[in-house]
Amino acid sequence: MDISNIEKRTFQEIDDVLDLAKLKNEDLLPISQTIYFHESDLNFDNIKLLEVDAHLLAEIQKGKTLIFKGDKDENAVLCSETKTYDINETEISDSLLLMKGMKFNEDCKNIVDRKIVSTEVNAILFNYLEALPGKPYLRKLEKLLNESIYKGPEHEFELNEAKLWTFDELDSIIQSSTCELKEALSNMDAVTIDNKVRLLDFEYHLRVLQYMLKLIDENSWELDEIDYEITLDSLKDIVPSEIVHSLFEKYTEESQVIDGKPHYSYKEKDICILFAKALLSQAGKFSLDEFMQAWRTSVPEGMIPDETMLYGIAIIDRSTTPIGIWAFSESSLPENINARFKVLFEAREKWTVPEIAPYIKKLATEKLDVNALLAKYARAFKIDGVKYYCSKHCK
DSSP: OOGGGSOOOOHHHHHHHHHHTTOOGGGSOSEEEEEEEOSSOOOOTTOOOEEOOHHHHHHHHTTOOOEEEOOTTSOOEEEOSSOEEEEEEEEEEEEEEEEESOOOHHHHTTOOSOEEEEEEEEEEEEEEEEEEEOOOBOHHHHHHHGGGOBOOGGGGGGOOGGGOOOHHHHHHHSBSOHHHHHHHHHHTTEEEETTEEEEBOHHHHHHHHHHHHHHHHHTTOOTTOBOHHHHHHHHTTTSOHHHHHHHHHHHEEEEEEETTEEEEEEOHHHHHHHHHHHHHTTOSOEEHHHHHHHHHHHSOTTOOOOGGGGTTTEEEETTSSSOEEEEOOGGGSOSSHHHHHHHHHHHOSOBOHHHHHHHHGGGOOSSSOHHHHHHHHEEEEEETTEEEEEETTOO
16 A cells, blocks of 8 residues: 555644543644554564563674574574573464554654654564573484494494584584583583584593593603693594593693693592493492492592582482492483473482482573472472472372
8 A cells, every 4th residue: 555645634633633532732742643554464474573581682782693493393492692592472462563664752852843644554463472591402412413423433434424413513403502502512522523523432431531541640640730742642543632632621620830831630520420420330220338439449549439429320219228329310301391300209209409409400590490490390398407309299
């Protein structure tokens, strides 16, 4: 519809409307806007309104890119560089009019003479998209990377190269922000070999780390005097440099500088956890005392394993004699929060906060931290002054 050809409102007609509304012309801005509806279908399916929070708005104002991700069988998410948002479609009781050229307060400040302008409605909207802070969806990532696990150079002839992915390829299809994807790959012990992201086979991972730790005795190093260059050079004939570099970066931290050269120490907790996983994988259930003895023997001299390091990888059952322990990994639990709590309370009747936190931390959000999740999905009680959580439906 060409609104330039329609019959315009007159000042008298506008004054009559103002009179009926008991409004005075002098109390209003000098511009009166008349609204006309476009003749074509106003229910535009190709236009969507998106409500964003302060973070997303700031990203847009900075000119950053926001990306919708999701296959046809997946719910859509919206990703900034650092955060992932779930997208919900929300209906509204009032209709929203989409129009071009609407005048607002700022547009009318410098206008003195009274005038009438016409504005055309291009669409009527009855819903909008709501972006809610969420968590990245990483099951697909695990599935894809499990198809190309790196077991050592001697096994590479078995590899189907069609199953290999670069980081950029994964970033384009995984429902996660770029920063969250990098963090997930770090937590999954992924390495980059020939520009392809690979998971390390656990036994191979352990074997390479044992090669690295053996150099401590061979070079008479103190635990805080680990030399990166010597480590890399010593293993270059048996382990690809990318893997040594990745594991060195994961398991060490700079400790001191000697003669201008940085030296490193191995992260005690991370090393102990890896050896605990190795022991737990060898049997279904252990006596805790026997396990602790074997664990202390397996780690490098000077490192001291602690039961708290087992939170998130094992269950300790103190209701049996002797006390039992078995592997119980967070990665094996369902993504759905209700299903996850069900599995947790089936595995163990009651949990302290430090014991259960590693299993639900991944599902926490900005609005619901671990304590809030426990308050919502579990029931608290105390025994001898110690707070425990159990299923909401337990007796």
